[in-house]
Amino acid sequence: MAYKVMGITAGRKNGNSEILLKEALTACEEAGAEVTMINLRDFHLVDCTGCTACTKAMSQGKYIGCTLDGKDDKKKIMDAMLNQDAVIFSVPTYDLMPASVYLTFAHRSLSCETSFLETIGAIEHRDRVAGLISVGGSTRAWQSMALEGLQATMFTTDMKVVDMVLATRVPAPAQCLLDDQLMARARALGEHIMQAVATPAAERRWLGEEDMGWCPNCHSNALVLGEKQWDGLHEKDVQGHRLIKSSLSQSDFTGKEQTK
Numbered sequence: 001m002a003y004k005v006m007g008i009t010a011g012r013k014n015g016n017s018e019i020l021l022k023e024a025l026t027a028c029e030e031a032g033a034e035v036t037m038i039n040l041r042d043f044h045l046v047d048c049t050g051c052t053a054c055t056k057a058m059s060q061g062k063y064i065g066c067t068l069d070g071k072d073d074k075k076k077i078m079d080a081m082l083n084q085d086a087v088i089f090s091v092p093t094y095d096l097m098p099a100s101v102y103l104t105f106a107h108r109s110l111s112c113e114t115s116f117l118e119t120i121g122a123i124e125h126r127d128r129v130a131g132l133i134s135v136g137g138s139t140r141a142w143q144s145m146a147l148e149g150l151q152a153t154m155f156t157t158d159m160k161v162v163d164m165v166l167a168t169r170v171p172a173p174a175q176c177l178l179d180d181q182l183m184a185r186a187r188a189l190g191e192h193i194m195q196a197v198a199t200p201a202a203e204r205r206w207l208g209e210e211d212m213g214w215c216p217n218c219h220s221n222a223l224v225l226g227e228k229q230w231d232g233l234h235e236k237d238v239q240g241h242r243l244i245k246s247s248l249s250q251s252d253f254t255g256k257e258q259t260k
């Protein structure tokens with residue numbers, strides 16, 4: 001059966017994020033994947049109210065969904081997204097970080113926390129991979145929280161990020177088409193996604209530039225000198241706090257984490 005790869009963007013119609021995503025998805029399709037693409041701007045998405053009904057129920061071992069289910073398109077998108085082998089996110093940078101359309105979408109994923117849904121048998125376990133593309137009009141300095149912000153939203157649905165691309169200096173719609181190197185890099189991300197899904201989950205590894213970012217774990221530059229996490233840490237929490245953990249010395253990592 002063909003691998004399923006979904007592209008999710010939040011940029012302008014025929015803008016840079018859409019074009020780079022299509023280039024990556026084309027590589028996946030050429031490698032035999034069944035691909036789909038959506039633009040979050042075509043959907044009705046409302047903000048998480050912070051009611052925490054979902055997490056309160058989870059703490060009692062129950063799944064009640066989100067209190068906003070049925071009031072917008074989030075659940076419909078999540079049902080499709082969680083049925084994929086890989087997802088590529090391509091999001092414009094606004095004010096140094098991912099555009100709010102994407103963040104609204106991502107923050108509503110709390111009720112879809114895959115590790116919980118799998119534990120109670122609501123969904124089957126699936127080792128999904130992700131590729132991230134951030135697109136901005138300026139340089140790395142003006143997109144300093146873009147990929148980092150996207151990556152921070154990956155742990156709720158337990159996506160393993162295998163490649164990230166920062167598209168810089170493309171302010172005008174479709175300007176990325178003038179940058180052959182950038183287009184080739186987007187295509188390579190698609191190829192990396194296909195390489196990753198065809199690799200046994202335990203052997204999947206980072207396929208982007210080895211020297212990307214200061215952190216050898218998450219390849220981010222957002223290293224924060226944080227405190228040690230509390231004792232009895234749940235595995236999801238370890239992944240979720242990778243940015244903080246990664247600022248600790250190697251001896252602070254468990255053997256399991258060193259293999260990630």
Ligand SMILES: Cc1cc2nc3c(=O)[nH]c(=O)nc-3n(C[C@H](O)[C@H](O)[C@H](O)COP(=O)(O)O)c2cc1C
Pocket residue numbers: 010011012014015016017018091092093094095096097135136137138139142143170171172173174
């Ligand atoms: C409100 C707003 C804020 C922006 N902030 C940034 C920024 O902080 N850094 C940057 O590099 N580009 C910024 N841009 C430029 C967009 O990221 C750029 O135009 C990009 O190509 C948009 O992607 P799209 O073509 O997929 O819509 C901003 C654009 C808008 C509209």
